[in-house]
Amino acid sequence: MKVQIINFFKHLSITGKVILSIITILVIGYIFCLPRELFHVPYSTVVTDRNGDLLGARIASDGQWRFPPRTTTPEKMKQCLMMFEDRHFYYHWGVNPFATGRAVWQNLKNKRVVSGGSTLTMQTIRLARNESRTFGEKFIEMILATRLEFRASKEEILSMYVSHAPFGGNVVGLDAAAWRYFGHSAEDLSWAEAAMLAVLPNAPSMIHLSKARQALLEKRNRLLKQLYKEEVIDESTYELAVSEPLPEEPHPLPQIAPHLVSRFYQERNGKYSVSTIDRGIQTQIESLAERWSNEFNRSDIRNLAILVIDIRNNQVVAYCGNVNFERKQAGNQVDVIQAPRSTGSILKPFLYYAMLQEGSLLPDMLLPDIPVNINGFTPQNFNLQFEGAVPASEALARSLNIPAVTMLQRYGVPKFHSFLRQTGFKTINRPASHYGLSLILGGAEATLWDVTSAYANMGRSLLQLPQEKCSLLLASSQEKEEKRSYDKLRMTESEQQAAESELRETKQTASEASGTDIFQPGAVWQTFDALTEVNRPEEIDWKSIPSMHSIASKTGTSYGFRDAWAVGVTPRYAVGVWVGNATGEGKPGLVGARTAGPVLFDIFNMLPASRWFKRPGDIFVKAEICRKSGHLKSRFCEETDTLLILPAGLKTEACPYHHLITLSADETQRIYENCANTEPTIQKSWFTLPPVWEWYYKQHHPEYNPLPPFKPGCGEDALQQMQFIYPPMNARIVLPRQMDGSKGFITVELAHSNPATTIYWHLDNCYLTQTQDFHKISLQPSSGKHSLTAVDDAGNTVSTTFFVE
Known part of the structure; x- marks a missing residue:
């Protein structure tokens, strides 16, 4: 074959060789004449909810409302376009000779350009090139149109056209036009609406809603009549369509989850983003936030943020970064969900969990609640009172500061700092020595996103689900496949191999990470058990009401009353609430339990209820616990309970507060008035706290019996x-x-x-x-x-x- 080709070239004349070379160049030029990307234009940032309903959009950088390109065209719009622009769209190869001939005849007859004869494919090329209309440009459009027919399918060409066609003013593309003119998606267009949009690109500057409305109406109705004559629509549909009025003015685009839309505008500018948001829940949350914001405004508390995570699929279903986005007052534009704020007491459950998991704490172990001074650091409880000694679970439920500081001192600041970093608190990025013991009382900053995500992962541990970053973007499998194919077109073979290798490594890393989850269900169960005891704003015995469901919740208040926090978890949702002023100013009434707490429980009352978590099986062991001290039973403890604890808790200290003492008969009768003891002495187990603990403890516990005076030389040391x-x-x-x-x-x-x-x-x-x-x-x-x-x-x-x- 090669020999025959060589002989063919040898026997060609010079003219023949020149002609063949020219033909070859023309063929190669034709093959490569069409750019890989037809449209080099910026697009609007578009964000929808999980079902594709529009949440909001941001205008493109060139000031045009141009939504990202579509992949399909709605059937009504397709029928209207082909009837009005190109009836033989599915039968030609980019150029319709009959339409071209008719246009030439009409132009010659009228001695002016009255018809262009362009097909939809040619119009697509013209939109991409955006050049002046000349005969030379028309010829180029014809060539490129035929080339486009070889590259793309008819559906793809039609989608390119409707995505970039002008619809008047700064509205470009079918999606933007549908929302701007009718306030809904292109898939929901009526026949009258589709017909109006089909005729607009033909003369978008001459026929517009604000001018020549009558001409636009007549043009639309003529198209509807053609559809009726061609039996595309029936008589009743036609009559209803022609009676439908034109829109009065452009509609504003939806402004749902505006801070989320702005976040995607920063992170995914010019892209179409399908978020994990549930529009129904989102709108309810925004209404609730506005109602509470109006209440807080009376106290000059102006900002509020809410994050709701569905912990079963680890997806954000409601994202309220702030309130009153449309008002241009200070702080309203701040997305508080991403803003680092002082944590207050919101980190205490993580310390409680870490100590339970380590085995340095039991749930009801007594902790000191007395005045302390640690190298000049003198923490105070919120109520400025002391109770001497408090069970650890109660201290957590009541958010007492001094027991928390004592716990952190015992556990170690560096170790807790490292634990928080592993948990996902990215903003706690300074050395542990920078925070010191104040780390547990708000000395660090965290975002509502990180806090709520960490609580959600605690809940996921009880559901035996992998603990990972929660998702905000819901990309369909089709979108992922399209992107993968689109990217591969631009990659060399070596780049493709490198990308696939990186993908395998990422999957392996994710698999390994899922096997080393930081939260373990046993300690989480005990932590949540304590958090369900937190007092609710309703001031009722919620456990006695069947309709009230259990919620593990925690509130927090930062120093200076600048930040109020509340986080709650159920087997279905994790909810985080922040209340305050984004500008940083504090207010006396800005307390977590009084502001963020009521908002939190109002949200849970709105969300679907669910049964409480199942207690993890085969994790706990039985142990005898001193009823008074919460420690493991010592040999002198008389009142004990058999409770389930973590195996690590077996290494904790036995009760140090019960001692065996010897009482005289007189002392026994004095303490126990009805005792008829005749023995000269009696041995008794006695519950004794250290003197300072005791001094405060007995003020709140009248049943506490101080140790009787020692007889000289009998054990006072x-x-x-x-x-x-x-x-x-x-x-x-x-x-x-x-x-x-x-x-x-x-x-x-x-x-x-x-x-x-x-x-x-x-x-x-x-x-x-x-x-x-x-x-x-x-x-x-x-x-x-x-x-x-x-x-x-x-x-x-x-x-x-x-x-x-």
Whole structure:
């Protein structure tokens, strides 16, 4: 064959060779004359909900409402276009010779251009080239149109046309026109609406809604009559269509989830995004947010954000980044869901979980709730009170600060910092030493997105689902396949192999990550069990009402009343709420339990209810727990409960608060009034807390019996007899000024297991005074370091050091 071709070229004349070369060049030129991408134009950013309903859009960079290209054309629009523009669209190869001949004859007859004879394929080329209309340009359009017919199917060509055709003003493309003129999608067009849009691209500047309305109406009705004559529509449809009025003016595009649309505008500019949002839930959430915002505005609290995650599929179903997006006041444009804010107490459940999982805490283990000073850090509870000792689960449910700080000190700040980073808190990015113990009380910043996602993953652990980042984009399999094919056209073979290798590595990494989920169901179950005890705003016994469903919830308030948080989880949803001012100013009433909390429960009342999580099986072990201390039973604990705990909890300390003591007969009768004991002594297990714990604890627990006084030489050294309530060790104190400007006083206080004893006070080795019953004195020390010592009747001594600034 090769020899025959070579011989053929040898026997050709020079003229023949030139002609053959020209033909070859023309064929090659024809093959490559059409650009790979016809349209180089910017597109609007379009965002829909999970079902394809439009949420909102942002205009293209050239000021045009031009939605991303369609892949199909609605049947009504297709019929109208072919009837009006190109009846033989499916029968020609880009150029219709009869239409071209008719146009030439009409133009010659009228001595002016009255018809172009362009097919829809040629019009598509003209839209792509956007050149002046000349005979030369018309010839180029014909060539490119035939070439386009070889590359694309008829459906694809029609989709290109309707996606880029002008529809008057700055409206380009069928989708933008349908929404701007009729307020709904192109798939829902009526015959009258489709006919109006079909005639608009023919003369979009001359026929418009605001001018020449009568001409537009007549042109539309003529097209409808043609459709009726060709039996595309029946008589009743025709009569209904011609009676339908033209739209009065363009409709504004929907403004649902505007902050989400803006987020996609930043991340996916010019693309069509199918989000995971459920439009029905979204609109209800926005209405609820507006209602609560009007309430909060009375207290000058102007901003509110809500995030709702369906934890079963880990998809966001409602995204309210803020309220009043359309109002141009300070802070309304801020997407608070993405904005780092002080966490307040919202991180406490993660510390509770981590300690349970590690085995350094049991759910009801007593924690100290007393004044503390840790290197100058003096946390306070929200109510500025102390209870001496509180079960860990109760401390979490009531969001007490001092027990939380004690827990973090025991667990370790670096370890907790690392845990939070693994959980997904990207904004906690400074060293652990930067935050210190304040990390648990709002010393760090987090986003509502990260907080709600972390709580959602806790819920997913109980549903035995992989823990991963929640999704905001719902891409159909068709869209993914189209994108993959589209990208492959632009890749070399080596690039394709590299992309496939990267995809395999990504899948393998995801698979490995799913096997090392950070939250384990056992500790999550116990954490949620504590969080279901959080007081609800309704101030009712919600457990007694069958219609009320269980919710694991937590509120938080940042320092200075700048941020109010509330997060809740059910087996169906995780909901995060933030209330405050995006500008950062605090307000006295901005408290999580009073603002964000009621919003949270209002949302859950609106969402479908679901049964509570099933308790994880084969994870817990039975253990005997001291009923009073929450620790593992010691040999002196008499009142115990058999509870299910995590296996790691078996290594916790046995109850250190029960001691075996010996009581005399008189002491037994004094304590137990009805006791008829005749024995000279009796041994008794006694629940005893450290002196400072005891001092506060017995104020809230009248049933608590302090330890009776020791008989001299009978074990008083076994227990700590007294502790300073104030000042704590190494406290730094600033003395207040009196009204006359003189230096004020400091009041020091001490707790003793036997208040009736006498205490002798010494400051810097100098005797001051003595007290009995109430061990509290006032001092006026000079600036500098001081040592305060207290000695009781039995010679027991306790000292503390403090600094006066």
